[in-house]
Amino acid sequence: MPGNYGPLDDAHVFELYPDIQLSRDNIEHYRGLAQGRLLINRCHDCHHWIYPHRPMCPECWSWNVKPEEISGQGHIFMFTLLYQLRDPKSMIHEPVPVAAVELMEQKGLRYLSRIVDCAPEDITHDMPVRLTWLEEGDHLWPAFAPMPGSTG
Template identity: 40%
Template structure:
């Protein structure tokens, strides 16, 4: 079954308050399919994040948002005690925000949260896998700590 392509107006309506541009719209469409997309240059093969219209390595404009598996290791972790109101975010327990080094895309990092683990287990270097939750009626990429059989 093929999924209907979401036009720009529908996309903006589905993600209110998000900074959707022509450079990142396909990434939000990927979220609707539960795909984490990272831009890859069609000419030199380099990955780059955040989405930009030109490759920072070779200056090509031939860029393709490409699905990635999202496996990696925690590079940085902070725990927010307060912050802006967000669907599904509860600051009564410090809310984890992590930046993950993606294993299959060297040099690429992605920032989100870790779900399903106590904060004391969320540590620098811990292996994680990509997962999805629903936030505001749309899919939202998150990480879970990897089990021993998932760790790289």
């Protein structure tokens, strides 16, 4: 069952994500996903969160960048409804709502993710959302669901 791994070595992370180009900058992010933790790189000198993954802080040019777990709370900055599925056997039904979720940790820190537990027509800009996890085969994938009480 996904999400129940203890410490995962690099070889195991590569095995879990054969289609993803893993690098020194993003492997901790994927190791976290496999364990049901959403990790975003953060500068440990000026505390700026850095996403997409980069090895150097764009604010203070520090290389002292390490992954940290985020709170999982944010709001929808923008979203779209996808009508193109690549895998006909996928359990996902169209349209697939995909959003840039602005995380509460920092203005402008936006994570692209699926929106679940909400009818597509009920999704609105600025809607408060929280992190949840989808189990698909051997994987856990992050998604965001409306905060309780935030939809009419």
